[in-house]
Amino acid sequence: MKLRAVRDLQVKYSLTVRLSLFDDDELKVALLKKFVYDRWDANASCMWLKTRSLCKKLFISVEVAFDVLLECAVAHDDALSSLQFAQRALADIDQPSKHFLDSLMHSCCAALVMMAHMAEEKDVEPLIFIHDTMRRVISSVVFIAPPDYAELQLALNIAVFVGMFEDLITQCLTDESPPISSVNGELPSHGRKELSGAAVRNVARGTDAVWGMDSLTGVYNFKSDGQVYDRIGAVRSIARLASSVNSLEMDSDTANCEMQRRWREYFSFLSVNNQTLMELCARSFYARLPCADEDNRQCNNNFEQCVAALCERIIVSSPADLWLASTTLLHLPTNVLQETLERLRNWSLSRKSADAMVSFLRICQFTVLCRGLNDRNSLVILEQSYVRSIWTRHLATLGATLPYQITPIAVVYEFVNACVPVKVLVEFCADFMLDSTETTLMYALHMLFKCSKREDAKQHHEMLQLSERAFGLLEVAENIFIRLYDCLMSMDPYDYEAINLIIKQMNKHALLDSEQHTLIMRRASVALQFLVNVVRRETPTDNELRWFHERKTFIEHRMSNEQSALSILAEGNTDGSPVEILANDIYERHDMLDVRLPSRARGCLPFHPFLFEDSSDVRNILLPIIYAELSVYNVELWLELVRQMPRLAISKSDLLAKAILLLVNSRTESGMSLESGEVDKVRSLIFSAGNRVGVAKALMAGIRQIPLCETRLQILAIGVDVAQMWLGPLGAQLA
Incomplete structure (x- = not known):
């Protein structure tokens, strides 16, 4: 087998070797390195095919072959090829050794440095390709690395940086993403009529809607801050920060100052583009890096202002992402937290919105309880304010307003x-x-x-x-x-x-x-x-x-x-x-x-x-x-x-x-006499009167005021008839 390998090396690769070479691993690796260096090709796939065939003839393991390829790619400043080799190696090697993991991390670090240099070039598309490949590589490394791996923290930092890079690029392409609500899971209006019932259910399964026993809280994400329109500027601004992830690159005060300046420029870029949540995430990540200046008071103040700005945006959103706002506030020191809550309270009051005030009070109460602030008065005030805000909102739906003084x-x-x-x-x-x-x-x-x-x-x-x-x-x-x-x-x-x-x-x-x-x-x-x-x-x-x-x-x-x-x-x-x-x-x-x-x-x-x-x-x-x-x-x-x-x-x-008398007067004024029915009714009323004398006197007093006419004679005749009836047997019974 070795003889056949010697012949194949001479025929196919023009390499003349002795049989003793196959027993010396260092010589084989040296021969492989020389071959790769001499025949280096920027095409990673083609280079891997040549190298893999030669490794079989030299009886070299796949891991060692990839190690050589990674080293040569770094030596040639070919960041994309080194990451592509690393991606293929992670797919072919089931359980890589810690030495090979170190090689992978070295390739990623070298790629970060090269990304920082490439940020000044005119075309930014290679940077995006490098980032996309590194994202796959570093996620695999973090997944397979053992917990005691020495460079695990560095891998995690690189993974966070790559995630930031991915989020920023996605934010530049917001208009190209499907407009599906992350809060209520509604489908885009233009596509509703074209989907069948089954299709709608399938699409709904992919949304971010969360169903629970209580009301659904909002989801505030990067898309909530709007789109970044300067895509090229975004890629360049974050690519300049790539080398700051590796602590070995920050070997001097000058390098640290330069990197701090780049981070400040990146924060300003995010602030100008209203990317509050992304800026807060970037500041949190920057604080973990070796280049960060922990004593920079201005940087701390900017972080606090960024937290307050994010909470303001969350409070006015409906529904509000209470979890995100509370978690963000808990990153602040106790004394700063109290000041921030006070500013947010005043700001919420100035909005004159019951929904905004309710959201603030929920966030504030959760934050105070989690931080364990033993201020009973503050909790009582919060409870009272919460009740007022809830009732303000409830009464508004009923067309009423909450009185300023509750009396x-x-x-x-x-x-x-x-x-x-x-x-x-x-x-x-x-x-x-x-x-x-x-x-x-x-x-x-x-x-x-x-x-x-x-x-x-x-x-x-x-x-x-x-x-x-x-x-x-x-x-x-x-x-x-x-x-x-x-x-x-x-x-x-x-x-x-x-x-x-x-x-x-x-x-x-x-x-x-x-x-x-x-x-x-x-x-x-x-x-x-x-x-x-x-x-x-x-x-x-x-x-x-x-x-x-x-x-x-x-x-x-x-x-x-x-x-x-x-x-x-x-x-x-x-x-x-x-x-x-x-x-x-x-x-x-x-x-x-x-x-x-x-x-x-x-x-x-x-x-x-x-x-x-x-x-x-x-x-x-x-x-x-x-x-x-x-x-x-x-x-x-x-x-x-x-x-x-x-x-x-x-x-x-x-x-x-x-x-x-009213009846008599009306007939007298109209010149008419009483009708027979009226005569009978008047006779009946007078006859049934309880106080006969009183009625008689009152009638006589009224009749005297009536001029002589037929009606007066009729009422007098009625009086005579009633008097006779009173004197008769029936009248005696009534009396």
């Missing part, structure tokens, strides 16, 4: 204006430690008060339901009956639905042993029940218009704004009787008023005048309202109301006589 009055004011459901109010009170019972009562009262002012039927119904639900959650509250009564007295007198709701609540909270509560409830219930069944027939009188105007003016003065209205509803205090105050001096004004009543007044009579107790108020306000609606056909209903409400101090005899 029951301010909260109720905002919640009622935005028609926020009471369930949300109860949760709000729990988070801000407000008295939920008191706040709910104020909410229900103010919602009902505003509801009665709404002309829109849909809004009125919605607000009425909100108030009713709030009342349904109420427990026993202080002075609740008086406060309900005060609200009742301030409501729209024509809104029977709202009045009915508050009367129900008053009945629910009235004291059984209180005579005053019983009297109030009886009068209010009777009045409302009567008014619900009565339809207004005539237009409002001047007395009613004046009363409504004066009442409205008084309430607006008393509740000059919604805040004062809430204060009154919260305190439940009134200065004197509301009914008396609202009626005071109204009847003394005689000028015509341009008053616009609510639309409900077209078919409804005002509620509150029926609660009057003062005789002058009844005479000057209530009676004109009653007389405007009074007739011989409904007078019995009014009489029944007066019987059930004796405190109205209205004479039933006068009321009956007034109804008859």
Whole structure:
């Protein structure tokens, strides 16, 4: 076999050797080196084929052959060939020795140095080819190197540098990559219609969407910072740094200063191109290198500023990458961390965005807890700020804003204006430690008060339901009956639905042993029940218009704004009787008023005048309202109301006589006589009167004012007939 090898070497390679050569490994390696040096070819594949054939004849192992090739490639400053040899060697050798790993690392280091020199050349494509090959080589070396390998740290540094190189090139080609969201995994819009269901599922499996039990946090990556448009400048700026990875190249202060300058230029390049995340990664890697100046305060400050800038970008992104921001902040010293958090807090507040503030608070709380800062006050402030920010965002979705000062009055004011459901109010009170019972009562009262002012039927119904639900959650509250009564007295007198709701609540909270509560409830219930069944027939009188105007003016003065209205509803205090105050001096004004009543007044009579107790108020306000609606056909209903409400101090005899006289006067003015049906109705009313004398006197007083006409004669005849009926047997039974 050796003889055949000697012949083949002489025939194929023109090499004359002795048989003793095959027993001396050093001579064989020397012969192989001489052959490779003499016949060096930049084509790595062709060179490997020649070398492999010669190694078989010389009985040299593949590992030794690659070692020779690597050495020759480095000697010829052929970085690409040396890396290609290394890549092929890692594919052919299953378990390389540590000596061969050293050769591989030496080739990679030499390639780094050559990359730094090639950065000044015009064409940067060879640099990209070298980087791509080195990426494959160094990843394999890191994978197969044993844990105790002396150059493992250097291999890891080279791997990080190559990764940075790869990320920068990818960032220059952002527009060429498929636009798939890394947050929610959505497909590009232009490709959705062309994909079948199975294809969509297959594409979705390759996205970065993460499904969990909680809400999905964002993913902030290099693409989030946008594209780098200066591709050539990017490749050159990072290639100049290649030699700094190898500590052996930094053998002098001059070399260190030069490399520090190049790193500063690289940081500036990234900063100008808004590559904040990549700049932060580069600064973190630079701090591990032997050329880094640990005492450079400016470099440390720039790192802190870079961390803050990255966190600002993350905070305003939606959803925010909370993990990345927290991890980044934890790289800062404790004293610097606190200062940075304070600056980020002020910055988040200036954004006036609830989402941004919530993201900052989550990041801040996680960072403080991980760092173990034993500052209970800071944690309490964080918790309070977090609650405020969460509620600011939540209320914004409901059309409300968070009050600056969290007081029951301010909260109720905002919640009622935005028609926020009471369930949300109860949760709000729990988070801000407000008295939920008191706040709910104020909410229900103010919602009902505003509801009665709404002309829109849909809004009125919605607000009425909100108030009713709030009342349904109420427990026993202080002075609740008086406060309900005060609200009742301030409501729209024509809104029977709202009045009915508050009367129900008053009945629910009235004291059984209180005579005053019983009297109030009886009068209010009777009045409302009567008014619900009565339809207004005539237009409002001047007395009613004046009363409504004066009442409205008084309430607006008393509740000059919604805040004062809430204060009154919260305190439940009134200065004197509301009914008396609202009626005071109204009847003394005689000028015509341009008053616009609510639309409900077209078919409804005002509620509150029926609660009057003062005789002058009844005479000057209530009676004109009653007389405007009074007739011989409904007078019995009014009489029944007066019987059930004796405190109205209205004479039933006068009321009956007034109804008859109104009919007589109207017929007299029109020059017509009473019809037979009207005569029978008047006769029946007079005959069934309880106080015969009172009715007779009132009728006679009115008849005297009527001029002599047929109608007057008719009413006198009716009086004679009724007098005879009273004197008869039937009248005696009624008496």
